[in-house]
Amino acid sequence: MSNLRHEELKKIIFKHDYNYYVLDKPTITDYEYDKLYEELLKIESSEKDLDISDSPSQRVGGKALDSFQKIEHRAPMLSLSNSYSSEDIFDFDEKVKKFLNISAEIEYLCELKFDGLSMELIYEKGRLLRALTRGDGTVGEDVTLNVRTIKSIPLKLKSNNPPELLEIRGEVLIFKEDFSRLNEIQQENGIQTFANPRNAAAGSIRQLDSKITSSRPLKFFGYALGAVEGISFRTQDEIQHFLCEQRIPTVLETDPDLVKICKGPQSVIEYYHTIEHRRSSLPFDIDGIVVKVNSVRLQNDLGLVARSPRWATAAKFKPEQALTQIKEIIVQVGRTGALTPVAIMTPVNVGGVTVTNATLHNQDEIDRKDLRVGDTVIIQRAGDVIPEIVSVVLEKRPHDSKPFKMPSKCPACNSATEKLENEVITRCLNPLCIAVVKESLKHFVSRRAMNIDKVGDKLIEHLVDHGLLKVFSDFYKITDIQLQSLERQGKKSASNIISSIEKSKNPTLNRFIYSLGIRFVGEQTAKLLADHFVNIQNLLNAKEEDLLQIPEIGPKVAKSIISWISNKECIKEIHELERMGIKISNPVRSVTGPLSGQSFLITGTLPIHRDEAKTLIESNGGKILSSVSSKLNYLVVGSDPGSKFEKAEKLGVKVISWDELNGLIE
Numbered sequence: 001m002s003n004l005r006h007e008e009l010k011k012i013i014f015k016h017d018y019n020y021y022v023l024d025k026p027t028i029t030d031y032e033y034d035k036l037y038e039e040l041l042k043i044e045s046s047e048k049d050l051d052i053s054d055s056p057s058q059r060v061g062g063k064a065l066d067s068f069q070k071i072e073h074r075a076p077m078l079s080l081s082n083s084y085s086s087e088d089i090f091d092f093d094e095k096v097k098k099f100l101n102i103s104a105e106i107e108y109l110c111e112l113k114f115d116g117l118s119m120e121l122i123y124e125k126g127r128l129l130r131a132l133t134r135g136d137g138t139v140g141e142d143v144t145l146n147v148r149t150i151k152s153i154p155l156k157l158k159s160n161n162p163p164e165l166l167e168i169r170g171e172v173l174i175f176k177e178d179f180s181r182l183n184e185i186q187q188e189n190g191i192q193t194f195a196n197p198r199n200a201a202a203g204s205i206r207q208l209d210s211k212i213t214s215s216r217p218l219k220f221f222g223y224a225l226g227a228v229e230g231i232s233f234r235t236q237d238e239i240q241h242f243l244c245e246q247r248i249p250t251v252l253e254t255d256p257d258l259v260k261i262c263k264g265p266q267s268v269i270e271y272y273h274t275i276e277h278r279r280s281s282l283p284f285d286i287d288g289i290v291v292k293v294n295s296v297r298l299q300n301d302l303g304l305v306a307r308s309p310r311w312a313t314a315a316k317f318k319p320e321q322a323l324t325q326i327k328e329i330i331v332q333v334g335r336t337g338a339l340t341p342v343a344i345m346t347p348v349n350v351g352g353v354t355v356t357n358a359t360l361h362n363q364d365e366i367d368r369k370d371l372r373v374g375d376t377v378i379i380q381r382a383g384d385v386i387p388e389i390v391s392v393v394l395e396k397r398p399h400d401s402k403p404f405k406m407p408s409k410c411p412a413c414n415s416a417t418e419k420l421e422n423e424v425i426t427r428c429l430n431p432l433c434i435a436v437v438k439e440s441l442k443h444f445v446s447r448r449a450m451n452i453d454k455v456g457d458k459l460i461e462h463l464v465d466h467g468l469l470k471v472f473s474d475f476y477k478i479t480d481i482q483l484q485s486l487e488r489q490g491k492k493s494a495s496n497i498i499s500s501i502e503k504s505k506n507p508t509l510n511r512f513i514y515s516l517g518i519r520f521v522g523e524q525t526a527k528l529l530a531d532h533f534v535n536i537q538n539l540l541n542a543k544e545e546d547l548l549q550i551p552e553i554g555p556k557v558a559k560s561i562i563s564w565i566s567n568k569e570c571i572k573e574i575h576e577l578e579r580m581g582i583k584i585s586n587p588v589r590s591v592t593g594p595l596s597g598q599s600f601l602i603t604g605t606l607p608i609h610r611d612e613a614k615t616l617i618e619s620n621g622g623k624i625l626s627s628v629s630s631k632l633n634y635l636v637v638g639s640d641p642g643s644k645f646e647k648a649e650k651l652g653v654k655v656i657s658w659d660e661l662n663g664l665i666e
C-alpha cells in the first residue's frame with residue numbers, strides 16, 4: 001500500500017539529511033526537522049502495510065546481533081599496489097603504456113586515498129539492500145544494520161529508473177573534528193579512547209549493537225563500483241559524476257579540486273604534491289593518492305595481477321614519524337577530575353610540525369607500550385595532527401629507568417585519587433580541586449558553550465590565581481579596574497573582555513545546560529534536556545523518573561544530573577547567574593503535551609504575566625504564533641482585547657478564555 005504523504009515525507013527527510021550530513025548546509029531548523037520525522041513515524045505506526053524499507057525510520061539502531069553473517073562478494077574487493085615515491089608513478093605509467101602498447105599520454109583520474117574502512121553498498125533496483133565489509137576481499141561481513149545508521153548514505157538512489165544492480169565501493173570514515181569529540185566522550189565515560197579516526201570508524205562499524213553505531217559520527221565517501229547490471233560507464237570520471245547525481249557522498253561533491261583528471265605521469269606527480277600540501281588541512285585523514293586509468297575500456301584491457309588491478313595504483317605519503325626522547329611525564333587534571341598522563345619530549349619535527357607533547361591516555365596504555373621517562377620513542381602524527389607514541393626503542397632505555405605509576409595524590413590539589421575497577425581512568429574526586437574548577441570555567445566560556453571568546457585559558461588561570469574567579473557568576477562581576485590591575489592587561493583589551501562577557505548574557509537553554517559541565521551531559525544531551533524541559537526551572541525540579549522518560553537518557557546520565565541539581569551550591573549558582581542578568585531563551589521547543597500540534601496567540605490582559613502564559617503554553621506542547629491567520633488554532637483572550645480579537649472572529653479562529661485554556665491543559 002502506498003500513502004502519498006508518506007512517500008513525500010521520505011523524500012523530504014532524505015533531502016534534509018543530505019543537506020545536513022553531506023552538504024553541511026541545513027535549510028530547516030532542528031525543530032522543523034523533528035516535526036517532519038514525528039509525522040512520518042505517526043503515519044507508519046497507524047498504517048501497517050506501508051513500504052518502510054527505505055524510510056529514514058529504518059536507520060535507527062535495532063536489536064543487537066550475536067555475530068555478523070559472512071557473505072561472498074559478487075566481484076572480489078581488490079587491493080592496490082603501493083608506492084612511496086614519484087619515480088614509482090613514472091614506473092606505473094610505463095607499465096600501463098607497455099601493456100597496452102600505447103605511446104600517447106594516458107589519461108588518469110587522480111583522487112584521495114582515504115584512511116578509513118572500505119565498504120561495499122549493494123543497491124538493487126535503487127534500494128540499499130546490503131552493506132558488506134571488505135573482509136578478506138572475497139568474503140565480507142554483513143554490516144547492513146550498522147551502515148543504515150549513517151545518515152549521509154541514501155537508502156534509495158535518486159534515479160527514477162535505477163539500474164537492476166549497483167554495488168558501490170567506498171570508505172567509511174570519521175572526520176578529525178568529530179573524532180576528537182568522540183574521544184572526549186569516551187574519556188569522560190572512562191572508556192578506552194581510540195588511537196586514530198580509522199580505528200574509531202572500524203570499531204564503530206564492527207559493533208553488534210547498531211544503537212552504538214548510530215551514536216558514532218560516521219561518514220562515507222564512494223569512489224568505485226563493484227558488480228553492476230543494467231548500466232555501463234565509459235570513464236572513471238563518469239562513474240564519479242553518476243555517484244554524485246545519485247546523492248552518494250563523494251569527495252567530488254565536497255570539493256571538486258580534490259579530484260583531477262591528469263594527462264601523463266608529470267601531471268599526476270603535480271597532483272600528488274598539491275594534495276600532500278593540503279593533507280593536514282583536510283577535515284579527514286588520507287594516506288596518499290589513488291591513480292586510476294580513466295577509460296573503463298582500457299581498464300578492462302589491463303585486467304588484474306594477483307589481487308590488484310593493473311589500471312590503478314596508490315601513491316602513499318611518507319609516514320610522518322620521528323625519533324625523540326621522553327623528558328618527563330606530567331599528569332593533567334581535567335574538568336571531570338580525570339587524570340591524563342602527558343609525555344613531554346625533546347622537541348622534534350614530524351612532517352613539518354614541531355611536536356613536544358603527546359597524550360599517553362591512561363595507565364593501561366602506558367603499561368601496554370611500556371613507556372618510561374628517559375625512553376627513546378618513535379612518534380608519529382596520528383590522524384595527521386595528533387602526535388602519538390608508536391613504540392619504545394628498548395635498546396636505548398637507560399639502565400636505571402623505572403615503570404611509570406599514576407600518582408595516588410592529585411597533582412593539583414593533593415587529595416587522594418581513585419581508579420575504579422571497571423574504568424581505565426584515574427580520577428581526583430575533590431569537586432573543589434583547583435584544576436577541576438579551572439577546567440570547568442574554561443568549559444563554561446568555550447565556543448560551543450557560553451562563547452565568551454575574549455576570555456582565554458590564560459586569563460582564567462590568572463583570575464583564579466588572583467582570587468577574582470571561583471564560580472561561573474564571578475565572570476559577570478569582574479570589573480574593568482580589576483582586569484587592568486592584572487599584569488599585561490591594557491585598557492582596550494579589558495574593555496573587550498567585559499563586552500565579550502556582556503554579549504554572552506542571552507544563551508539558549510541547550511547551550512546554557514551544556515555550559516554547566518554536568519558530567520555526561522554533552523551538547524546532544526543538553527539539547528534533549530532543553531527540548532524536554534523547555535525552561536531551566538523545570539529541569540531543576542526534575543525527578544529521576546522524569547529524566548528517564550527521555551528515551552535517549554539512561555540511568556547513569558540521569559543519576560549524574562540528579563546529583564548536580566540536588567546540590568544546593570549548584571542551584572544557588574544558577575540563581576546567582578540569573579541575578580547577574582543571564583536571560584535564557586529556548587527557541588527549540590519540541591515538547592509534547594496536551595497542546596501538541598496546536599497554535600496559540602494571546603491578546604488582552606491575563607491573570608498571569610504574558611511571558612509566563614506563553615511558557616505555560618509552550619511547556620505543554622503548544623506553539624505561539626505572532627499574528628492572527630487561518631493557521632492559528634486558538635486566540636486566548638484576556639480583558640481589554642485588541643484588534644486581534646475581531647480579526648480572529650472574521651477568520652473563524654477559535655477564541656478561548658484563560659479558564660478554557662487551562663481546561664485544555666488539564
Ligand code: IVH
Pocket residue numbers: 078079080081111112113114115117118119134169170171223224290309312314
Ligand atoms: S579504489 C581496485 N579508491 O585502498 C580499486 N580505493 O589498497 C580498489 N582506498 O581497500 C579501490 N581510497 O579501502 C580506491 N579513492 C580510493 C581509495 C581506495 C582508499 C582503499 C580501499 C582499498 C584500499 C586498496
